Amino acid sequence: MRYLTAGESHGKGLVIIIDGPPSGLKITEEEITAYVAERQKGYGRGGRQKIERDRAEIISGVRFGKTIGSPVAVVIKNRDYVNWEGMMSVCPVRGNVIELNVPRPGHADLPGGIKYGHRDFRNVLERASARETAARVVAGAIAKKILSEMGIDILGYSAAIGGIKAKDHEGLSIDAVRKRIKDTDAKYGADLRYPDLKTAGVVKNRIDEALKEGDTLGGIVRVITTKIAPGIGDYTQWDRKLDAKIAAALMSIQAVKGVEFGAGFSCAALKGSAVHDRIYYSQKERHHRLTNNAGGFEGGMTNGEPVSVMAAVKPISTVKKGMDSVDVNTRKKTRTVYERSDVCAVPAASIIAEAVVAFELAREICASVGGSEMGRIKANYRNYLKQAKSY
Template sequence: MLRFSTAGESHGESLIALVSGMPAGVPIEQEFIDRELWRRQQGYGRGGRMRIERDKAHILSGIRHGKTIGSPIAMSLANNDWKNWTEILPVETGDPEKHKAVASPRPGHADLAGALKYDFPDARYILERASARESAARVAAGAIAKQLLRSIGVEVASHVIRVGKAELDRPATWEEIAALQAKEIVLLNCVDEASEARMKAEVDAVLRTGDTIGGVFEVVIHGLPPGVGTHVNWDERMDGLLAQAVMSLQAVKAVEIGRGVTAAESLGSTVHDAIAYEGTDGFTKFSREQNNAGGLEGGISNGEDVVVRGYLKPISTLRRPLGSVSFETREPVKAAYERSDVCVVPAAGVAAEAMVALAVARLVVEKFGGDSLREMQRNFNGYCEQIRAY
């Protein structure tokens, strides 16, 4: 099974990403990993931390001569801000007087629930791990998964479809979404300039008031054949695995697949995707005129693009804080403030690409198997011939 894990704190020395279960022989480009990390740092409304960090992956193991070797892949991402925190967050006992407590929990953050759970007198250690800084390690791991998927022709990309009340008012094509990944100047990662301008105005409005704003991103999996995932067990369904993967990201409060939300208020005759048999050049000779299902039926990919949306709440740290309570005195105070962002919807989309790629790569490894890429590609190609001849 392909698995990954991360370690590290927001202001610790570094983040760690560990990926195991990768077949041997997968070409890995360092430049691609670093480009993905760069994309996560972009977006209109990001905070001062992004001017400090210059994320690059330092590959420690599992890749030699530009290819995976079958052993676990370990990567570290240095935190440039660590030099300002070495005495505040030492590994050793250090000087307690230099500890920088998070003295009042922030509504919407893990601060209070985490302090209660782990019996901490303040929320510093909760903030350090619960912070979305951790998602950088996920993006590094996801970049490895993306390169595995590319070896069988599967691509993953995202775009922003809403910020606040400003929404993309037309469908986006795969070509438009994929093209966003090559942009060198990233505002809100929207395929439509007029819609992006309205989104930018939403961010500007909350920036002036000291508030934060959320939105919706969409991740698309392109080129996945039908038959990935299964209906036979509840915890093996692809829709459930994707929902968990995206929902696990910081600040994501809802996940939608295909026309999931509006389908609930629609008639079945307008929602379900009629099937035709046309002898097309796709994976099979079956085709659909629309993709309301978002590429998944019964927890199994059906050959259409898989479409997953994440609904991101506004960031919990406000420059104009909400009411809270002092951990020490239990008296009413304003919530603690840590340097933060105003809008992270584009960055969350990049992190969601990574999580989606990791979830799909796991299913691909399970279905097509193989200790080496060549073996997996042989199995994949044989399966595609089988369904094409069905």
């Protein structure tokens, strides 16, 4: 399985083609649309999300509610396009175009302009924008369905926002984290996807403060799964390592600046005996661990424990109060210009992270156990799991 996306942020819409999905997977436009809607939520997002109520339209690859094995193409129309037709028309007619000639520090504007020879940075930002991730979440919806067929659950959430870290969530089960997020969001009436009642109020205030100051915030997202069969991925070649594929997928999300599995960067300062997850054996659980500092990976393969990975999300680069930059036409020092933007996109980034990790896992499991049809893949996975347990 692989996918490609196309589409500009204020263009006609987004397109995704998912090539090589298994046949026989039950999936509906409503399910995909509901997941895509999750990405649009999040306390601290800009006005755009109120305009765009994304609807996923399946163009191909699904018949009578099931995938048929051919490429699945999905379109999400940009409702906002009606307001941008003059600026974004594909015809050789220019509307009343206001060019953006001042690159924003932290965005793709300047390197993208130099690379493609644009001085109107709209030609860069329209595609560099995280609006593109709406299409990637479609692939995530399909991947999550494949994983659930194999009894694997996955959850992405905000582990930290604006420098405030959620406490005591790392040892919890997926269901326990989900409950905490539900309670927190209900108490504060905000979609934070943040599992700590005690500090959620401070997080919300920090986002409000950043909004008032015309500034932005980042944070950390975490993705966890239930246990996965050991040996998915491979140690025998660098580009077959599944943790590396997941890291690349997470790094490809706009604004992500770092990835760590399990205890991650903190391992570097500890002794081996304090880090490595001791191996135990019991008749019921077979080979298992009591800790998960490895984040579910050893040698680029799943080790039978849950996957646990975090990604650092930098603050949004469109800062309302402006930042020093240069007008690339006049070469004069100036301040950046503000265009409607998010203040904090960490909760949304956690859904995108969940989607891309789900896709990498589903792809690898399908390839690993073999079979082009969901029933066969499911049976093969179950059989493989049985063999791994009896090892």
